[in-house]
Amino acid sequence: MNMIEAAAVHVRFGDRVVLESVDLAVAEGEFHGVMGPNGAGKTTFFNVLTGRVKPNRGRVLLAGEDVTGLSPHRIAAKGIARSFQIMTLFDEFSALDNVMMGLPEFRARSHDVARAAAGDSRFAAKSSEALAAVGLADKGDIRAKDLSYGDRRALEIAVALAQAPRVLCLDEPTSGLGSDGVQRLAALIARLKGRLTIVAIEHDMEFLFSLADRISVIHWGQVVARGTPHELQQNEWVRRSNLGKFA
Amino acid sequence: MAAPLLVLDDVRKVYTRGRVIRRPTFTLQANLSLDEPDIVGVVGPNGAGKTTLFEMMTGSNAPTSGRVLVAGTDIHGVKYRERDRLAIHYHQSYQVRRFRKRIPSAFLAPSPTRTPLVHLFDEPQFNLQDGYIGFMLDFFRKLRDEGRLVVLCMHPTAAWHLDILAEIAGRFLFVAGGGVTAVANFGALVADPRCRSYLGPEMTKAADAICHGAVHSST
Numbered sequence: 250m251n252m253i254e255a256a257a258v259h260v261r262f263g264d265r266v267v268l269e270s271v272d273l274a275v276a277e278g279e280f281h282g283v284m285g286p287n288g289a290g291k292t293t294f295f296n297v298l299t300g301r302v303k304p305n306r307g308r309v310l311l312a313g314e315d316v317t318g319l320s321p322h323r324i325a326a327k328g329i330a331r332s333f334q335i336m337t338l339f340d341e342f343s344a345l346d347n348v349m350m351g352l353p354e355f356r357a358r359s360h361d362v363a364r365a366a367a368g369d370s371r372f373a374a375k376s377s378e379a380l381a382a383v384g385l386a387d388k389g390d391i392r393a394k395d396l397s398y399g400d401r402r403a404l405e406i407a408v409a410l411a412q413a414p415r416v417l418c419l420d421e422p423t424s425g426l427g428s429d430g431v432q433r434l435a436a437l438i439a440r441l442k443g444r445l446t447i448v449a450i451e452h453d454m455e456f457l458f459s460l461a462d463r464i465s466v467i468h469w470g471q472v473v474a475r476g477t478p479h480e481l482q483q484n485e486w487v488r489r490s491n492l493g494k495f496a
Numbered sequence: 497m498a499a500p501l502l503v504l505d506d507v508r509k510v511y512t513r514g515r516v517i518r519r520p521t522f523t524l525q526a527n528l529s530l531d532e533p534d535i536v537g538v539v540g541p542n543g544a545g546k547t548t549l550f551e552m553m554t555g556s557n558a559p560t561s562g563r564v565l566v567a568g569t570d571i572h573g574v575k576y577r578e579r580d581r582l583a584i585h586y587h588q589s590y591q592v593r594r595f596r597k598r599i600p601s602a603f604l605a606p607s608p609t610r611t612p613l614v615h616l617f618d619e620p621q622f623n624l625q626d627g628y629i630g631f632m633l634d635f636f637r638k639l640r641d642e643g644r645l646v647v648l649c650m651h652p653t654a655a656w657h658l659d660i661l662a663e664i665a666g667r668f669l670f671v672a673g674g675g676v677t678a679v680a681n682f683g684a685l686v687a688d689p690r691c692r693s694y695l696g697p698e699m700t701k702a703a704d705a706i707c708h709g710a711v712h713s714s715t
Binding site for chain 1: 576577580584586611612617621624625626627628629630631632633634635
C-alpha cells in the first residue's frame with residue numbers, strides 16, 4: 250500500500266496557480282526525492298502534505314485515509330512529521346528539551362515546559378533515543394544555539410523522529426551543510442531508509458541520486474518527470490549535464 | 497469535428513497614447529488557427545509584441561477587436577480566475593502585467609474545462625548544467641501527446657537554444673513588426689530573411705548548420 254499519496258493537488262494563491270496538478274504515491278519504506286528549480290512549487294506541495302496549505306482541489310491520503318485539509322497538528326498526530334527549510338528550533342533550550350517539546354504526548358500533557366522538561370524520565374528516554382539516532386547522543390545538554398550548524402540540522406530531524414512518524418518530510422535537509430555534514434546526513438538517511446517512509450525536497454543532486462528510491466521532478470507546479478535515479482539519467486540532456494555525472 | 501485548439505480570429509491590439517486625440521503607438525495583428533495538439537515555437541525580436549500576443553492568448557489582455565477561441569470558447573468571455581483552465585501562461589513573476597477587469601466575473605461564463613488545453617511557456621529558463629532541460633522537453637511532449645497545445649517562446653542566444661527549438665517544435669510563429677506569421681517548420685523559419693536578421697549572423701550560421709544536419713556539442 251502507498252503510505253502517502255497525493256492526487257491531482259491544485260493550489261492557487263489569488264490569480265496565481267502555484268500547483269497545477271501534482272500526483273505522488275510513495276510506498277511504505279520508500280525514500281522519495283523531490284527536485285525542481287526554485288519557485289517550482291516544491292515547498293508549497295510539502296505544505297499541502299503537512300496541512301499548512303489547504304489545496305483548492307485534490308486529495309492527500311495517509312495510508313489510505315483522507316487527510317486533506319486537516320490542520321497541521323492533526324496531520325502531525327496522524328504521523329506526518331516534517332523538517333523545515335528554515336530551522337525552527339528553540340535556541341535557548343537544550344537539544345534534549347527541543348526533542349522532548351516535539352513529542353505529541355509531551356505537548357498533550359502539559360504546557361508548563363520547565364516543569365515537564367525537568368521531570369518525566371519516560372519522555373527523556375524517548376528523546377535521548379531520537380538524539381542517538383541522529384548522532385547527537387552526547388550533546389543532549391547543549392543549548393540548541395550552541396550547536397554547530399550540522400548538529401542543528403540533525404537535531405531538527407531528531408525532533409521529527411521523536412514523533413515516531415509514519416512519514417518523514419524533509420525540506421532541503423542538506424542546505425547549508427558542508428561536505429562532511431552531508432555525508433553524515435546521508436549515513437543517517439541510509440540507516441532510516443526502509444524503516445521509515447521519507448519524502449525529501451533536495452537541491453543536492455548527488456545526495457538525492459545516490460539515496461533515493463525514486464525521484465519526482467516538479468516544475469511549473471506539476472510533476473514533469475518521475476523515475477528511479479537510473480531511469481532519469483537515461484535522458485540525453487541529463488547525460489549532457491552535471492546530473493549525468495552521478496550515473 | 498472538435499473545435500481547433502487555439503484560434504486567433506482577426507485579433508488586433510492597438511495601444512494608444514493621448515486622452516482626447518488617441519494616437520496609436522503600437523498595433524499587433526494576428527489571424528491564425530492551431531487546430532491540433534502540437535508544440536509551437538515562438539520567436540521574434542524584443543518589442544515585437546510577443547508578450548501582448550501571449551497575454552491575449554491566455555486571456556489577461558483583451559484584444560481591441562477580434563476573438564481568441566480556445567477549443568471553441570472565447571477566452572475573454574470566461575470568468576477571470578477560470579481563464580487559466582483554458583490557457584495557462586507560465587511566466588517569470590516579474591513579467592506579470594495586470595489589466596483592468598471591465599466586466600464583473602459574475603457576468604462571465606465558467607470555463608468548460610478543468611485542466612488547461614493551451615500551455616504557454618514564456619522564455620523558460622534552460623540551463624545546460626542542471627539537466628532539467630531534458631525533463632522539460634519530455635514534459636512538453638507529454639502534454640502534446642495528451643492532446644494539449646504547447647506554445648514555447650524562446651529567445652535564442654546560444655546554438656543549443658536552436659537545437660531545442662529544432663528538436664521539439666512541430667511548427668513556429670514568427671512575431672515581428674506587429675504581425676504574426678505561421679511557419680511550417682524549422683527550415684522555413686530559418687529561411688525567412690526577417691528571422692535571419694533577427695537571429696544575427698552567428699545564430700543564423702548555427703541554425704543553417706542544424707538544417708544541414710550538423711549536431712552541436714553542449715559546450
